[in-house]
Amino acid sequence: xxxxxxxxxxxxxxxxxxxxxxxxxxxxxxxxxxxxxxxxxxxxxxxxxxxxxxxxxxxxxxxxxxxxxxxxxxxxxxxxxxxxxxxxxxxxxxxxxxxxxxxxxxxxxxxxxxxxxxxxxxxxxxxxxxxxxxxxxxxxxxxxxxxxxxxxxxxxxxxxxxxxxxxxxxxxxxxxxxxxxxxxxxxxxxxxxxxxxxxxxxxxxxxxxxxxxxxxxxxxxxxxxxxxxxxxxxxxxxxxxxxxxxxxxxxxxxxxxxxxxxxxxxxxxxxxxxxxxxxxxxxxxxxxxxxxxxxxxxxxxxxxxxxxxxxxxxxxxxxxxxxxxxxxxxxxxxxxxxxxxxxxxxxxxxxxxxxxxxxxxxxxxxxxxxxxxxxxxxxxxxxxxxxxxxxxxxxxxxxxxxxxxxxxxxxxxxxxxxxxxxxxxxxxxxxxxxxxxxxxxxxxxxxxxxxxxxxxxxxxxxxxxxxxxxxxxxxxxxxxxxxxxxxxxxxxxxxxxxxxxxxxxxxxx
Amino acid sequence: xxxxxxxxxxxxxxxxxxxxxxxxxxxxxxxxxxxxxxxxxxxxxxxxxxxxxxxxxxxxxxxxxxxxxxxxxxxxxxxxxxxxxxxxxxxxxxxxxxxxxxxxxxxxxxxxxxxxxxxxxxxxxxxxxxxxxxxxxxxxxxxxxxxxxxxxxxxxxxxxxxxxxxxxxxxxxxxxxxxxxxxxxxxxxxxxxxxxxxxxxxxxxxxxxxxxxxxxxxxxxxxxxxxxxxxxxxxxxxxxxxxxxxxxxxxxxxxxxxxxxxxxxxxxxxxxxxxxxxxxxxxxxxxxxxxxxxxxxxxxxxxxxxxxxxxxxxxxxxxxxxxxxxxxxxxxxxxxxxxxxxxxxxxxxxxxxxxxxxxxxxxxxxxxxxxxxx
Numbered sequence: 001x002x003x004x005x006x007x008x009x010x011x012x013x014x015x016x017x018x019x020x021x022x023x024x025x026x027x028x029x030x031x032x033x034x035x036x037x038x039x040x041x042x043x044x045x046x047x048x049x050x051x052x053x054x055x056x057x058x059x060x061x062x063x064x065x066x067x068x069x070x071x072x073x074x075x076x077x078x079x080x081x082x083x084x085x086x087x088x089x090x091x092x093x094x095x096x097x098x099x100x101x102x103x104x105x106x107x108x109x110x111x112x113x114x115x116x117x118x119x120x121x122x123x124x125x126x127x128x129x130x131x132x133x134x135x136x137x138x139x140x141x142x143x144x145x146x147x148x149x150x151x152x153x154x155x156x157x158x159x160x161x162x163x164x165x166x167x168x169x170x171x172x173x174x175x176x177x178x179x180x181x182x183x184x185x186x187x188x189x190x191x192x193x194x195x196x197x198x199x200x201x202x203x204x205x206x207x208x209x210x211x212x213x214x215x216x217x218x219x220x221x222x223x224x225x226x227x228x229x230x231x232x233x234x235x236x237x238x239x240x241x242x243x244x245x246x247x248x249x250x251x252x253x254x255x256x257x258x259x260x261x262x263x264x265x266x267x268x269x270x271x272x273x274x275x276x277x278x279x280x281x282x283x284x285x286x287x288x289x290x291x292x293x294x295x296x297x298x299x300x301x302x303x304x305x306x307x308x309x310x311x312x313x314x315x316x317x318x319x320x321x322x323x324x325x326x327x328x329x330x331x332x333x334x335x336x337x338x339x340x341x342x343x344x345x346x347x348x349x350x351x352x353x354x355x356x357x358x359x360x361x362x363x364x365x366x367x368x369x370x371x372x373x374x375x376x377x378x379x380x381x382x383x384x385x386x387x388x389x390x391x392x393x394x395x396x397x398x399x400x401x402x403x404x405x406x407x408x409x410x411x412x413x414x415x416x417x418x419x420x421x422x423x424x425x426x427x428x429x430x431x432x433x434x435x436x437x438x439x440x441x442x443x444x445x446x447x448x449x450x451x452x453x454x455x456x457x458x459x460x461x462x463x464x465x466x467x468x469x470x471x472x473x474x475x476x477x478x479x480x481x482x483x484x485x486x487x488x489x490x491x492x493x494x495x496x497x498x499x500x501x502x503x504x505x506x507x508x509x
Numbered sequence: 510x511x512x513x514x515x516x517x518x519x520x521x522x523x524x525x526x527x528x529x530x531x532x533x534x535x536x537x538x539x540x541x542x543x544x545x546x547x548x549x550x551x552x553x554x555x556x557x558x559x560x561x562x563x564x565x566x567x568x569x570x571x572x573x574x575x576x577x578x579x580x581x582x583x584x585x586x587x588x589x590x591x592x593x594x595x596x597x598x599x600x601x602x603x604x605x606x607x608x609x610x611x612x613x614x615x616x617x618x619x620x621x622x623x624x625x626x627x628x629x630x631x632x633x634x635x636x637x638x639x640x641x642x643x644x645x646x647x648x649x650x651x652x653x654x655x656x657x658x659x660x661x662x663x664x665x666x667x668x669x670x671x672x673x674x675x676x677x678x679x680x681x682x683x684x685x686x687x688x689x690x691x692x693x694x695x696x697x698x699x700x701x702x703x704x705x706x707x708x709x710x711x712x713x714x715x716x717x718x719x720x721x722x723x724x725x726x727x728x729x730x731x732x733x734x735x736x737x738x739x740x741x742x743x744x745x746x747x748x749x750x751x752x753x754x755x756x757x758x759x760x761x762x763x764x765x766x767x768x769x770x771x772x773x774x775x776x777x778x779x780x781x782x783x784x785x786x787x788x789x790x791x792x793x794x795x796x797x798x799x800x801x802x803x804x805x806x807x808x809x810x811x812x813x814x815x816x817x818x819x820x821x822x823x824x825x826x827x828x829x830x831x832x833x834x835x836x837x838x839x840x841x842x843x844x845x846x847x848x849x850x851x852x853x854x855x856x857x858x859x860x861x862x863x864x865x866x867x868x869x870x871x872x873x874x875x876x877x878x879x880x881x882x883x
Contacts (some may be wrong), residue, residue: 241559309745326743329736341744343726357724378867
């Protein structure tokens with residue numbers, strides 16, 4: 001995807017556009033060839049109007065005044081995008097912003113559109129609207145590359161599906177002849193080690209108890225409730241839960257009244273489309289975001305006011321969802337990365353309160369981790385950035401496990417990790433679970449969630465809307481709950497047998 | 510592993526060397542453009558460095574540059590740009606001079622007292638910017654620049670005759686300090702001059718800087734914050750506390766940077782007290798890569814340019830403008846910033862490739878089909 005858009009150069013292979021072999025040195029080359037990309041994270045300036053955002057960087061095409069406005073109107077009408085050129089971007093909802101992004105690309109004359117996980121941030125109605133737009137584009141003769149990990153969507157919108165796994169094409173499929181199951185098998189691969197956990201090790205000793213945890217959108221709570229009304233979709237496409245929680249004058253709750261308990265030896269999986277509160281939940285648990293209301297208890301103690309360091313010292317392990325941003329110092333050597341997050345603990349420091357660093361011991365221990373967790377590196381003095389993602393992840397897992405945590409927050413623990421390392425990481429989590437570790441597992445890999453978890457919850461729009469028994473649930477059923485289509489107990493035949501039936505779960509919400 | 514160590518040394522040295530060569534070449538271009546001999550000034554300046562009295566001047570100047578650059582470097586190590594070292598340094602020197610003139614304790618108490626006054630004044634002044642950043646989110650760059658201007662006014666006010674000022678000729682001074690607060694230097698004879706006693710303070714601070722940053726938890730937190738704020742926060746570093754602490758330390762060191770001159774030679778703060786030390790410190794910290802050894806070299810180099818260049822004005826048969834040294838200092842800043850970034854990226858890529866290659870070779874040996882780092 002990055003190569004196609006000119007952001008990265010291929011080592012081998014060729015790209016042909018309209019039959020001509022091309023090589024892109026920058027996104028500008030790709031744009032000149034009629035390739036446009038809509039990023040997962042929108043690249044719009046909030047304080048500018050739609051018109052200004054669209055012409056930004058391509059002022060030469062149609063000017064910045066009337067000509068550009070006419071062109072925008074024309075594109076908008078031709079493809080039914082419904083974009084108003086003079087609206088301020090900050091007043092637009094997510095779906096509208098996305099249409100602006102699409103328009104931006106079309107404005108630059110793109111004939112091939114790349115959409116990177118475009119539905120991750122949309123609610124179902126918005127997804128349908130987007131698909132209508134895409135069909136419109138298709139009928140006008142444009143090509144669309146739609147990248148998604150949601151099988152149902154791919155099947156419903158695509159004419160041809162190519163499955164990529166770990167950097168290679170594993171197959172192509174025609175949607176009309178393919179079932180989600182077959183597609184899933186292609187995606188996951190048959191040789192994949194299953195993350196199944198053999199026997200239950202759940203005890204009745206609660207390790208982490210979260211009660212009524214609520215977190216408001218950034219800045220909302222501190223600026224006062226009136227200060228930050230959530231932008232409600234301008235064209236009224238926003239529907240369902242979004243509109244409900246975005247009542248004018250009220251700050252959006254990114255975590256809304258979340259309650260759960262994880263016991264020693266229990267893995268609780270959280271399923272959900274990204275951006276539904278998972279990040280905030282992790283931040284609240286590790287102490288990067290303070291709870292606006294509700295309590296977090298760790299081994300019976302109220303840790304809500306504790307700072308991050310104290311939580312980590314007391315045995316909260318953390319495998320972050322974005323290892324580059326939260327888990328590593330990319331330009332520091334591996335052994336310094338081994339210290340990160342545990343600087344006050346042995347073997348990294350010595351003296352009273354861990355005042356002095358102990359580089360020798362830390363290096364020694366890094367060698368042990370490299371050995372034990374099979375981190376493939378020529379030495380411990382290379383920078384973290386020079387390792388592959390999988391090896392970085394193994395280092396992080398090794399580091400967190402080395403301090404025998406009592407509660408582990410594992411966010412996408414095997415994302416971007418090769419098959420062998422994936423199995424090893426699962427093994428480590430399972431082993432620690434046997435010894436009484438409580439794990440909060442957040443993952444986009446539904447098979448991983450189902451296989452590894454003892455209990456499953458579904459997060460949607462900041463709330464835990466459903467729970468399920470991993471022994472009986474299917475990825476499809478879980479997937480439908482993730483889009484908010486189902487709630488309450490999934491597969492409720494098994495409901496009574498769950499270990500944490502005592503936890504008050506407000507299913508009727 | 511040895512290889513990677515050597516590699517790191519190579520990378521560390523490559524940046525400054527490329528920068529200096531580029532700066533010298535560009536200066537030569539300037540000389541050619543103005544119709545002068547493009548090489549002779551360097552020879553003249555190098556010749557100056559051979560004289561022992563110039564050497565003493567260079568060492569003395571370098572000690573002050575060194576402290577100022579350390580102050581800047583502390584900030585740099587956690588991505589704080591304390592551009593207000595200059596104001597902190599001037600205010601601290603003035604306050605120290607005032608205290609030195611009005612308090613008379615025995616020497617073994619007076620000198621530590623004066624050092625503390627200097628450090629605390631600098632820390633206080635930088636701490637204002639730190640507090641503003643932590644509580645109100647004010648950029649430390651803006652705050653410290655403004656505090657520089659305010660420091661100038663405060664100094665102007667406090668050195669008025671009816672406050673602490675003493676008029677000597679047409680110079681405003683703070684009055685002669687009590688002799689118990691003077692720090693004796695190393696006398697190298699009447700021809701050569703005297704090396705400030707507080708040169709050793711600079712050396713000591715350099716050692717302390719290295720120990721604190723590389724061998725203490727605090728230093729690790731500080732470096733981690735500088736390398737990745739998000740990762741540091743997730744690892745449990747309290748960013749606000751670190752910002753404040755780093756600003757206080759930076760200001761404290763800045764406050765010390767004027768004292769070698771004040772306690773060793775001038776013994777009073779006056780209008781002729783050097784300014785701009787803090788800004789030169791930024792250049793030096795950049796050139797020295799925030800590394801105590803590197804900063805020492807850079808401080809000596811810049812001090813050399815400063816002290817050897819005046820001779821250019823009197824060179825025979827052709828005189829050169831001594832501002833050539835200033836041009837060169839400016840060019841060094843440019844070249845440093847560009848070459849460091851280039852070398853850094855090149856080094857990262859190179860290492861990634863090598864790690865990949867080594868792993869591939871290893872995997873080949875083991876007949877293992879495991880992944881290879883890209």
